[in-house]
Amino acid sequence: MTQAITNYGALIAAIAATVGLLGWLSHATRRMHRSADTVDRVARLLQPDDNSPGLAERLRVLEERTARIEAELHPNGGRTARDAIIRMERRLDELTGRPPANPS
Structure with missing residues (x-):
């Protein structure tokens, strides 16, 4: 009986660790996706396209x-x-x- 409880405890710990790792991976993936979106938006601002001039042209x-x-x-x-x-x-x-008002 004690052996079974130990086995169940190890199984539960492994499941909890797996769920925690999946949660962390999900969070990291979302952050990387947001970062990639930001980089993409900046790249689109810098490069001209058919709809708008690039950032360099706007500044000029x-x-x-x-x-x-x-x-x-x-x-x-x-x-x-x-x-x-x-x-x-x-x-x-x-x-x-x-x-x-101003004599000059």
Whole structure:
């Protein structure tokens, strides 16, 4: 009887260890799958396809747009948005009789 209990105990321990190992393998597999999905998403962002440009092209376009906006914020003798705003402000000051807010 004691031998049978010992055998059943060893069998139960082996089953528990197997179930624990399968649970751990399942968890590890899910984590690897999520990691692979993340790597796949990043790879798709970097490479252009028919539906969208790649990340490098997107960054190039953003840098060009930013450069154009920055260029409009510095006076260059009359052609930028800032120059136009300064002209409108000066003309408004002349029409209203107010002293200029910024004499420069």
